[in-house]
Amino acid sequence: MSQVISQDATLDDIIFRDKNREYGAFLLRTTYPKVIKRSVLLGSALFVGALLLAAFWKQLTASNTEKTEVTAEVMKLDTPPPQKKVELPPPPPPPPPKEIPKVTTTKFLPPEIKHDEEVTKPEPPPEEVRGNTANETVKGETENYEPPVDPDAKGKEEPVEPPKPAEEExxxxxxxxxxxxxxxxxxxxxxxxxxxxxxxxxxxxxxxxxxxxxxxxxxxxxxxxxxxxxxxxxxxxxxxxxxxxxxxxxxxxxxxxxxxxxxxxxxxxxxxx
Known part of the structure; x- marks a missing residue:
């Protein structure tokens, strides 16, 4: 085989010079730029077509809608009549002040210091005599009463002892x-x-x-x-x-x-x- 490479040889020609070009890799590498260019052109055409179709559909639907105009009538209202001032009745007079009943009080006298000789003790009030009264005082006989004896008691009674004080707790x-x-x-x-x-x-x-x-x-x-x-x-x-x-x-x-x-x-x- 000749080892001379022509000036018009591509990179694919150099790589696949001594290899089997019928295998398929050579074909893919040679057709790859054309496939990429075709895909970009086709994708761009589809994208632009979708945009044009959307714009056309929007214009078509906008022309079919009917425009309705709404006019608002402004009503003129009459000015309200002036309000009449309502005169309130005068307030009732205040009730007369109530008189506070006077309470009986005794004036406080300051204590007066005196000597013991000048102080006179008030005489005690006479004792009230109760019972039988007479013109003359007669000494009578007083009756002695003995306490009743319990017949059921036997013998001498024992003296009752006073309770003992409780022990402190x-x-x-x-x-x-x-x-x-x-x-x-x-x-x-x-x-x-x-x-x-x-x-x-x-x-x-x-x-x-x-x-x-x-x-x-x-x-x-x-x-x-x-x-x-x-x-x-x-x-x-x-x-x-x-x-x-x-x-x-x-x-x-x-x-x-x-x-x-x-x-x-x-x-x-x-x-x-």
Whole structure:
């Protein structure tokens, strides 16, 4: 084959020079520009034809519509007659003022200071005499009446004892709780300072918590000290002793009144290592 390429050869001729041109690719490449040009012309013609058809249809339908003219007649209204002024009747006169009834009053006299010698006590009014009256005073006999005796009563009656005063109520929760002087922290320091570890508990290596219940009286004193939970080995007695030795508390108050209140205090016994 000759390797010489003519000057009039196209790109397709160069590419498909040594290839089979009957396969179909060569034909597609050679006819592609003509197909594109034909498609553009045909699409443009269809688009312009659609625009012309729409314009023609619009002009055709516009010519068939009938135009109707509407004339509006303006009516002239007569001017309204002038309104007559309505004269209102004069307002009624105000009612006469009502007279306020006078209330009997007594003039207040300022107190006058006098010496005791110048003050005269008013004499008391005479006592009203009730009962039988006579011209002379006669001393009569007075009748003694004995109380009736119950026939069903047997033996001597026992004297009735007056009712005992009710014991003051003990509160567990009040509006203002009773407090140790200085607060809970000061109470804890007091217990730590005055509590002594029993020797029996030390020898037996026993520890724990003793729950002590007591009542703060209305004057702040401590009473009714009891042990709720025991540890033993002298810890209970030591806890009761310390609670009884505390100074007076500030009593609790309910409705502004000092009342008796009940407390439960745990006391811990721990051996230091």
């Amino acid at each position: 003990i509160f567990t929760a009040v509006e203002q709780q009773a407090e140790f002087p200085g607060g809970p922290a000061a109470f804890g320091r007091f217990l730590q300072k005055n509590l002594k570890y029993p020797s029996a508990a030390q020898r037996a290596n026993v520890g724990g918590k003793v729950y002590v219940q007591f009542v703060v009286n209305t004057d702040g004193s401590i009473q009714d000290v009891t042990v709720l939970k025991s540890v033993g080995f002298g810890c209970d007695e030591e806890a009761v002793r310390v609670i009884k030795s505390v100074p007076k508390w500030t009593p609790g108050k309910q409705s502004g009144r000092a009342v008796r209140s009940r407390f439960t205090q745990p006391i811990t016994f721990v051996l230091s290592e």
